[in-house]
Structures are given as structure tokens and as C-alpha cells.
Amino acid sequence: MSASDTALRVDRVTRTFANDTGIRDITFEAANRGITAVIGPNGAGKTVLFTIIAGLASADSGHVVAQPGARTAYCPDVPEFESWLTAREVVENSAAMCGGTPSRTAPREALALCGLSKVENRGVANFSRGMLQRLGLAAALVLDPDVLILDEPNSALDPIGRADIRAVLEEQRQHRCILLSSHLLSEVEQLADHVVVMNEGRLISSGTTSQLLTRAADPTWNIRLSTPLTPEGARMSEHMLRARFPETRIRFPTDAICQARFSSFEQAHTELPRLIAALPAPLIEVTLEGRDLDAAFARLIGDPHP
Ligand SMILES: Nc1ncnc2c1ncn2[C@@H]1O[C@H](COP(=O)(O)OP(=O)(O)OP(=O)(O)O)[C@@H](O)[C@H]1O
Numbered sequence: 368m369s370a371s372d373t374a375l376r377v378d379r380v381t382r383t384f385a386n387d388t389g390i391r392d393i394t395f396e397a398a399n400r401g402i403t404a405v406i407g408p409n410g411a412g413k414t415v416l417f418t419i420i421a422g423l424a425s426a427d428s429g430h431v432v433a434q435p436g437a438r439t440a441y442c443p444d445v446p447e448f449e450s451w452l453t454a455r456e457v458v459e460n461s462a463a464m465c466g467g468t469p470s471r472t473a474p475r476e477a478l479a480l481c482g483l484s485k486v487e488n489r490g491v492a493n494f495s496r497g498m499l500q501r502l503g504l505a506a507a508l509v510l511d512p513d514v515l516i517l518d519e520p521n522s523a524l525d526p527i528g529r530a531d532i533r534a535v536l537e538e539q540r541q542h543r544c545i546l547l548s549s550h551l552l553s554e555v556e557q558l559a560d561h562v563v564v565m566n567e568g569r570l571i572s573s574g575t576t577s578q579l580l581t582r583a584a585d586p587t588w589n590i591r592l593s594t595p596l597t598p599e600g601a602r603m604s605e606h607m608l609r610a611r612f613p614e615t616r617i618r619f620p621t622d623a624i625c626q627a628r629f630s631s632f633e634q635a636h637t638e639l640p641r642l643i644a645a646l647p648a649p650l651i652e653v654t655l656e657g658r659d660l661d662a663a664f665a666r667l668i669g670d671p672h673p
Contacts, residue, residue, distance in 0.1 A: 371399075372398055372399055372400075373396050373397070373398065373399060373434075374397050374398060374399035374433065374434060374437065374513060374514050374543075374544030375396070375397050375420065375431060375432065375433040375434075375437070375514055375544065376395075376396045376430075376431070376432045377393055377394060377395050377396070377397075377416070377420065377429075377430075377431050378394055378429055378430045378431070378432060379392050379393070379394050379428065379429035379430075380392075380393045380394075380416065380419055380426045380428075380429035380430070380431065381393070381426060381427050381428045381429050382415055382419060382424065382425075382426050382427050383427060383568075388410065388412075388568065389412060389415055389568055390412035390415050390416050390419075390565070390568045390569075391568050391569055392429070392569065392570075393412075393416060393429070393565070393569075393570050394429075394570065395563050395570065395573045397514075397544050397546055397561065398544060398560065398561065399434070399513070399543070399544050400540065400541060400542070400543070400544065401540050401544070401545070401560040401561065402536065402540050402545045402546075402547060402558050402559045402560055402561070403544070403545070403546050403547075403559065403560065403561040403562075403563065404546075404547055404548065404549060404555045404558065404559035404561070404562050404563070404576075405417070405546065405547070405548045405562075405563045405565060406548065406549065406550075406552065406555060406562060406563070406564055406565070406660075406664060407548075407564060407565035407566055407668075408566060408668060410567075411565040411566050411567065411568065412565050412567075412568040412569075413518065413548040413565060414443075414444075414518055414548070415568075416565070417441065417516050417518050417546065417548065418441070419431060420439070420441075420514075420516060420546065421439055421441035421516050422439065423441060433513075433514060434513065437513040437514060438510060438511065438512045438513050438514070439512055439513070439514040439515075439516065440507040440508075440510045440512035440514070440515050440516065441507075441516040441518070442503040442504060442506075442507045442515075442516065442517050442518065442520065443503070443518050444500070444518045444519035444520075444522050444523075445496050445499055445500060445503075445522075445523060446499055446500070446502065446503035446506070447499075448491050448499070448502065448506075449491075450490070450491060450492040451490065451492070452490065452491055453487065453488050453489060453490055453491065454478060454483050454486055454487045454488070454489060454491055454494070454498075454502055454505075455474065455475070455478060455487040455488060457491060457502055457505075457506055458474040458477055458478055458487075458502070458505050458506050458509055459474045461474075461506035461507070461509050461510060462474050462509040462510070464510065465509070465510055465511065471511050471542065472508045472509055472511060473509070474505075474509050475487070477505040477506075477508040477509045478505050480505065480508065480535050481501040481502070481504050481505040481508075481531070481532070481535060482501055482528070482531050483498070483501055483502060483505060486498065495523070496523035497523045497524045497525060497528050499523075500520060500521070500522070500523050500524060500528075500532075501524075501528065501531075501532070503520075504517065504520060504532065504535065508535075508539070512543060513543055513544060514543065514544045514546065515539065515543050515544070515545045515546070516546045516547075517545065517546070517547040517548075518547075518548050519547075519548055519549055519550065520532060520536075520547055520549070521533075521549060521551055521554060522549070522550070522551075529551070529554060533554065533557065533558060536558055537558070540558075540560075547559075552659075552660040552661045552664055553659070553660070553661070555576075555660055556576060556580075556659060556660040559576050560575060560576065561573070561574070561575055561576065562574065562575075562576050562579050562660070564579070564664065564667050564668070566667075566668045571667055571668065572667055576660070579660070579663055579667075580658050580659070580660065580663050581658075582663075583662070583663030583664075583666045583667050584655055584656075584657060584658050584662075584663065585628070585656055585657055585666075586628065586629040586630070586631055586632045586634070586635045587626065587627065587628040587629070587655070587656040587657070588626070588627050588629075588635070588639060588653055588654065588655055588656065589620075589624050589625075589626050589652075589653070589654050589656055590624065590625045590626070590627065590642075590643060590646065590650050590652075590653050591623055591624050591650060591651050591652040591653075591654075592623045592624070592625065592646065592647075592648040592649070592650055592651070593648055593649045593650065593651045594623070594648045594649075595621075595622040595623040596619070596622050596623070596647065596648065597622070598622065600622075600647065601619040601622050604619065604625070604646070604647045605617060605618060605619050607645075608625070608642065608645060608646075611645060612627075612638060612641075612642055612645075614629075614630060614634065614638075615627050615628065615629055615630075615634075615638055615642065616628040617642075625642075625646060626656070627639065627642055639653075
């Protein structure tokens with residue numbers, strides 16, 4: 368990533384606590400347009416990292432380098448607001464912190480974007496956690512930040528709310544650097560350009576979403592046949608294919624799927640087309656097993672039961 372494409376560089380950031388928890392030696396870069404997701408199990412250090420990037424906490428060592436004059440907004444997972452304010456007042460107060468610089472997003476527009484127009488005049492005291500999350504995002508958007516940090520922005524949202532916020536982030540990614548953490552890995556997979564994986568305070572992987580999926584994937588393919596085989600046909604095919612491809616683990620988990628596990632992606636590159644040609648029926652689909660972020664994440668953090 369060139370310096371002009373980089374919104375911020377996290378350089379060997381360490382912050383530890385008395386109980387030996389915290390984060391250690393975290394280094395990565397985030398692009399100035401797009402979504403960088405930070406994922407990791409509970410206690411991995413995502414919030415500690417975000418509060419340091421946002422300037423709300425300091426590191427023991429290391430640096431966070433942003434573009435000169437860049438504005439940062441941080442939204443915690445369930446933000447808290449003064450209970451006597453209305454939603455609109457919360458967002459207007461936030462906009463007032465812009466210090467006279469015109470924001471790309473006006474308060475009422477931000478409320479509308481986050482699905483809060485109908486309740487903009489309601490007091491926030493009785494807002495649900497999901498509504499507070501929407502409001503936190505609206506209050507952050509009116510600041511027109513160059514770096515928008517969202518700590519688990521969808522943890523309290525229902526499926527419709529998640530789709531709404533996903534649409535907002537899809538649009539906002541064109542204007543700013545968005546850093547987000549989430550345990551909903553299917554959401555991350557749809558949204559993120561770059562994924563940073565943390566575990567027990569350390570960075571264990573950083574790369575584009577597709578690099579991560581490929582790096583963590585197993586060289587196992589499921590080949591779906593157009594016509595199911597008889598049990599006898601499947602047994603005979605398995606026998607014949609195993610004899611012909613002795614280095615590949617071949618089985619028929621169902622009567623219409625041949626599963627082939629290669630020793631490496633390199634071996635698969637040469638063997639998979641030959642195996643397909645040797646199948647007893649035409650195929651309709653070839654998919655890489657476990658090529659989703661949940662499976663990649665489980666493998667990266669060493670979960671023996673992904
Ligand atoms: N102020 C603090 N004092 C002591 N320990 C802390 C403090 N803040 C965080 N920790 C510890 O640092 C570790 C990382 O915490 P953090 O909240 O960043 O995790 P997380 O990845 O955000 O987890 P979750 O997914 O559960 O939100 C945890 O073990 C936590 O107990």
C-alpha cells in the first residue's frame with residue numbers, strides 16, 4: 368500500500384495489563400478507502416487496540432501514525448448518551464463538535480441513513496441496544512471522520528438492522544477508512560477488504576479477505592455430480608479413483624458428491640482436472656471445502672473442531 372493510500376499505520380503497538388493480558392506488538396496498515404475488519408475471540412484485544420487507535424488510551428510502546436489532520440471517530444459496541452436528550456439532539460451535538468468544518472452528512476440525513484428518522488424526536492433513555500448502536504453510528508457519521516472506528520457495530524442488531532447498517536457501510540467505505548470489529552464473520556466476509564486476525568493479544572494474520580480465505584483453506588474440494596450414483600456405483604467409483612489417484616484422499620460423502628483432499632494446492636492444480644475427467648458422471652459444481660471466514664478463523668486460531 369502506498370503512503371498516500373494509507374489512512375493509518377499501527378506500528379508495533381503494545382499495551383499490557385497487570386494480569387498479563389492486553390495486546391503485544393501489533394502492526395498493520397489500513398487503507399484510506401475501504402473496510403478493515405479486526406476479528407478475534409473474546410479477550411483477543413480488539414477493544415484495547417481500537418481505543419489506542421482512537422487516542423482514548425495510550426500504548427506502552429509502538430505508534431499509531433495517521434495522515435496529518437485526519438479526523439477519527441470511535442463508536443463503542445453499545446454507546447451511551449445523556450438520557451434526557453432526543454436522538455436528534457445527540458446527533459446535532461455530535462455535529463457541533465466538527466468545529467465549523469462542514470460535514471458531508473447532515474444530522475437528519477445521518478439519522479435517516481441509520482433508520483432513525485421516525486424516532487428522531489424520542490428521548491434516548493428508552494432506546495433499545497440496537498437503536499443505540501444505530502444512533503452511535505449516526506453520531507459518528509456527522510463528524511465526517513477520515514477514520515471511522517466501529518467496535519462490534521452490529522452485535523445488538525436484528526437481521527434487518529444488520530442489512531441496513533451493512534448498506535450504510537457499503538456506501539461509506541467509498542469516502543473513508545472504516546475499522547470495525549465483529550464476531551459475525553459472515554458479515555465481515557461480505558464487507559471487509561482487509562482482515563486482521565488477533566488471538567490472545569497478538570496479531571496472527573493480516574491480509575485481504577480473499578488472501579485470508581485461501582491461506583487458511585484446506586485443499587479439499589467437493590465435486591457435485593449431475594446424476595446421483597447408486598450405492599454400488601459410488602463404491603466402485605471410489606475404488607477405481609483411489610487406485611488411479613493414490614496420493615489423493617477420495618470419498619463419496621453422498622451419492623452425488625465426490626470429495627477429494629489433496630496434499631497441497633500445487634498437487635490439486637495438476638490432479639483436480641484429471642480427477643474430474645475420470646468421474647463417472649458430469650459435474651454441476653466444484654467448491655472448495657470450508658472456504659468461508661468461520662472455517663478460516665477456526666483454523667487460524669487453532670480450534671480443533673471448526
Ligand atoms: N483496563 C483494563 N485493565 C485490565 N485488563 C484489561 C483492561 N482492558 C482490557 N483488559 C484485558 O485485555 C484483554 C483484551 O480485552 P479487549 O476488551 O480488548 O478484548 P476484545 O477482543 O475486545 O474482546 P470481546 O470480543 O470480548 O469484546 C482482556 O483479557 C481484558 O480483560
